[in-house]
Amino acid sequence: MKLTRREVGLGLASFAATRCIAGYLPNPSPREFPLGVASADPQPGGAVLWTRYDGDEALVALVWPEAAEGAPIEVPAAGRFALAEVTGLQPSTWYRFMFRAGSARSTEGRFRTAPAPGTRPLVRLGATSCTKDGFPFDVLSRAGERGDLDAFLILGDTVYADGAQNLEEYRAKWAHTFSTGEYQALRASTALIGTWDDHEVDNGWGGDNVTAEQLAAARQAFFEHMPGRTPNGAQVVWRSVRFGDTAEVFVLDSRSERDQAAGDYLSPAQMAWLKGALQQSTATFKLVMSSVPIASYDVPFFSPFADDRWEGFPRSRDEILGHIDELGIGGVLWLAGDFHLACAGRVSLEGPGSSARELLVGPGAQLANISPSFPSGPQFDWASGVNNYAELELDPERGTVRARWLDGRGKVIKELDV
């Protein structure tokens, strides 16, 4: 591989800057920063930075360009579950960061700022779901070794907190999962965009089958550990993250705002936001992150669980799919997890959603779906139960999403254009 003088210069400068910033600090302190660092929800000018800090000193985040063309920026942070929002950065640029408190410092993380509005670069995202503690996390290791993912989408069931009753028990579940080296590496490798599913609260949770106190504790633990931009500090999961004019990622809360009695899968506010934001989005690709699939799985092996997903709420499902169809909103791609299988296919064979596509990603670390027959034609192109993460290469010039699913050895198990 030939390097240009500029690349050599940038490399040397990067090395020097890293030594300069980290050199006068001691080694990372896992006692004060036991869960490493993370970043989330990148914007053209910044990102949200996260760590858990077990100490009493004043905490600050240091951010510097990976290419070392600028001085470190200091951003104050506070609290045990510390968030720091860094702004004023250059778009489409890799940055490194760490937290410092007194003589202690965290490990380093990195993120790439989002492309500027009006630009349409190629965007590469990773994605997975369902990572149960106790199963091998090698898929997360492989994803964490990547240096080229603009962001990593986490589609829920990140922790299996089933049985937790109070805040300390929920915190313990999160800490146990995020203290693993694999998760720390992944979370430090690029910005995260995350949502939740049932296991962050309890197995089968669908909005009304846990106590209010339990839900409040689970919600707080989720927001303490999964950084993201929340409007005015409100604990609201749904939001969108924009990558220039290439892609907009719509993050749904498919669990906590359900209303079984009214047949609402999303709250009226969330549904109105989603419809309006999809309509207004000028991004070539509109990725909708729903922890649970919206595609029709109306077959005997999957029907018994229909109440747990969009299919169990036909009015909501028809409303959003019909909205997209009627307005001719192009470039919509649904992403989901939950099923413990990777899958690609059409949302419906006929009717609303028949022109839409959905990809299932993960499981990252779980048992495969136990169905004796996996989705196949004519509605579905492919499915696999191998633990995996997906790589989505969004190419606005070609107008295609190249999806690759990779296993725990880093081997591509399926590649297809959507």
Place this chain on the structure above:
Amino acid sequence: MLAVSDGGTSEPLVERPGVAAQTGAHLAFAGGVLVSTLATVALVYAPGRVAYDVAGRPEPLVTTSAMAVAAGLKLLATWFLLPELYRLGGGHPDIEQTRETMWRWVRWPALGAALSITLLIVGSALEQNQWGRGQAVLIAGAAGLSLSLPLFDIFAIVGSGRGYRR
């Protein structure tokens, strides 16, 4: 044990094995049934597992085809081999009698299992390239098999035991 006569005036007397020996013979047969069932499960599981490892997904036709082969082998073993285990009880048991009595008991569960496996194969064939089309048939086959297979084993033990005691 010897077959003796009482002087040629009546039917020959058969010296029956002792209770312990008979119990041993019954247990040997029941153990043979258990082993054949475990072997059947292994024969069904292994090809399905290999197919899964290759494709990353279950291949119903591989599994149901393996079921047909394994069930056929189990039937042959139950008919030819297992009744011979009654010889372990000593004496000269009438194996043919044991076999025929057993068959009178197991023929209906065997027929049920055969029909169930046929349904499973038909269902898995329907699943090829048309996901969902064969699942109702698969469920019917699985339900039939889950009923007929245990009955087959239980009836084989009861039927052969009765044939042995005659």
